[in-house]
Amino acid sequence: MGATPPSTPPADDASPRASFHLGMRAGVPYAIVGGVVALTFGVLARDAGFSALGALVMSAIVFAGSAQFTVISIVAGGGGAAAAIGAAALMNSRFLPMGAALAPSLSGRSLQRAAQGQTVVDASWAMANRGEGRFDRHFLFGASAVQYVTWLGGTAIGAFGGSALGDPKTLGLDAIFPAFFLVLLLAELRDGRGRAVALGGAAIALALVPVAPPGVPVLVASAAALAGLWPRVGDKARADSVL
């Protein structure tokens, strides 16, 4: 901790403004994909019984894809408000450790920090991670800002005009969300420990799917990260190979 890792010098050295712009640029591909995901959400929300305005308001004030999809699938399946909100909380529980990780990189009073914490979404958080517990917050804000715009735009198109598109499944749109997460995941598999933890997380989640309510398998899978409590076995070997 403390020392800034040298892996991404441009973003670390940049002014807040430049970082924000770099973040916006890095966020564009994710924003485009997110816009299509949001379009799918808009269509499915209408099918589940939400009004177009309701779908748009939800995207505006929740801004969390996996939770929003979970909620509409529970509502479409006849689940009540408590079940839907509870599942959304579980689905979003991963933002708890993400927010904790981000905390040392934020500044200001509680209210300001709380507001800055709202900008965490998966892709931005992953891209703003500078390693060793440090985050480039202005980069994060920029990356999230462009994704927020397309998230709202996509939802509006899907919710107000989605019936013209047809069945999202026929169009293969349901593959977008997991494909998107897989691309994010690949960046985390650079070292052996990341790969082992990913395998562990996947195994835990799959084992729990038949027995646990939606959201819980993903939440419990985060326990695989506890492998980080043990010292790295690969560290010495890697240092040797460099020499």
Place this chain on the structure above:
Amino acid sequence: MSSELWLVIAGCAAVTAIIKAAGPVALGGRELPPRVAQVIGLLAPALLAALVVTQALVDGTRLHMGADTAGVAVAGIVAWRGGSVLRAVGLAVIVTAGLRALG
């Protein structure tokens, strides 16, 4: 739209905001101990892997391989070989829709 659905939306927004604010507010500007930072660094692969398998390999509460599983696998191969996120996700959609059209 029923008032219960508006309640669902408001409730989701509230729990999401609280969850996202909790870490930054509770921890303040304190640095995390190195081991905790390591665990947090490893949360991303754990959570992302869980999200991928529960969406690509699961239908409801049972395991299910479908056209979308193949599409997602193609996206993984493309991204692994250096393809952009747009290319990877685009191919996932094309493969999934194509397989469904065929079968």
